[in-house]
Amino acid sequence: QQQVKQSPQSLIVQKGGISIINCAYENTAFDYFPWYQQFPGKGPALLIAIRPDVSEKKEGRFTISFNKSAKQFSLHIMDSQPGDSATYFCAATHTDKLIFGTGTRLQVFP
Amino acid sequence: NAGVTQTPKFQVLKTGQSMTLQCAQDMNHNSMYWYRQDPGMGLRLIYYSASEGTTDKGEVPNGYNVSRLNKREFSLRLESAAPSQTSVYFCASSLRGSAFNQPQHFGDGTRLSIL
Numbered sequence: 001q002q003q004v005k006q007s008p009q010s011l012i013v014q015k016g017g018i019s020i021i022n023c024a025y026e027n028t029a030f031d032y033f034p035w036y037q038q039f040p041g042k043g044p045a046l047l048i049a050i051r052p053d054v055s056e057k058k059e060g061r062f063t064i065s066f067n068k069s070a071k072q073f074s075l076h077i078m079d080s081q082p083g084d085s086a087t088y089f090c091a092a093t094h095t096d097k098l099i100f101g102t103g104t105r106l107q108v109f110p
Numbered sequence: 111n112a113g114v115t116q117t118p119k120f121q122v123l124k125t126g127q128s129m130t131l132q133c134a135q136d137m138n139h140n141s142m143y144w145y146r147q148d149p150g151m152g153l154r155l156i157y158y159s160a161s162e163g164t165t166d167k168g169e170v171p172n173g174y175n176v177s178r179l180n181k182r183e184f185s186l187r188l189e190s191a192a193p194s195q196t197s198v199y200f201c202a203s204s205l206r207g208s209a210f211n212q213p214q215h216f217g218d219g220t221r222l223s224i225l
Contacts, residue, residue: 009150032211043114043200043216044153051211089152096141096160096207097168098214102152 004092006101013108019077021104023090026071030092035064035075036100038087047088048075080108112136114217116201122223123191131186131220133201141204142184143214144168144176146197153200159184160207191224198222 005024013019023033034049050057050064050073057064063076077084085108090101117132135142143158145168155168159178173195175187184203188195198221202214 006152034213041218043202043218045216046213049211049213097155097158098153100152100154102150 004090004099004101006090006104008104009102010105011107013080013106015080015082015108015110017080017108019075019080019084019106019108021075021088021090021106022072023074023092023101024070024072025092025099027092027094028071029094030099031094032092033064033066033073034091034098035062036089036091038089038103040086044089077106080106082108082110084108114201114203114215116199116217116220118220119218120221122225123188124225125191125193127191127224129188129191129222131188131199131201131222132183133185133217134183135201135203135215136182137203137205137215138181139203139205139215140181141207141212142178143202143204144174144184144186145200145202146170146195147200147219148197156186156199193224196222196224 035047036044037047038044061078066073088104091098114135144156145153157176159165162181177185198219200219202216204212204214206212
């Protein structure tokens with residue numbers, strides 16, 4: 001069974017702090033690693049994605065760090081804001097089918 | 111700009127009843143997907159369709175059937191609902207499949223309870 005393991009399950013951060021969510025995978029054939037953000041009552045939406053030929057990708061306050069040898073990747077949210085409070089899913093694939101992690105519920109308090 | 115539209119938004123069924131969840135996208139996407147989301151288990155793929163006229167099983171297809179009616183519409187049917195199928199169901203679409211690094215666009219879900 002292909003899996004993507006995500007941690008932590010929940011995360012509480014103060015406004016202005018750094019939120020870090022980690023994911024690990026086993027299948028070395030995976031070649032696309034997106035992160036999705038989901039607000040309550042809504043469907044997930046693509047936040048940022050990376051391919052394994054780069055070690056880091058940054059878009060605004062959101063950064064993906066990728067460690068191919070360790071088969072791990074992580075999402076860093078700099079200067080976390082209350083509006084970032086949501087559930088975050090990592091995912092991976094090398095086919096048409098995305099394999100999602102189990103999700104991290106992030107709460108950012110003022 | 112509707113994107114992916116799912117109907118109904120909420121539904122309560124009794125065990126053994128049947129039901130069809132509807133999904134339509136207006137982005138001229140080729141690939142469409144059905145997921146279920148359960149607490150602590152993330153999103154699990156039920157079925158997907160790479161193009162009109164084709165469907166393929168995902169991780170959890172048992173108890174479900176799908177129809178890709180045309181390029182816009184992809185429906186999910188529960189023939190005999192069971193309490194284990196209580197979940198939030200999401201439909202998604204992408205221009206091409208994830209193998210081409212195409213983002214998936216999700217609807218807002220159908221919340222289904224089976225008593």
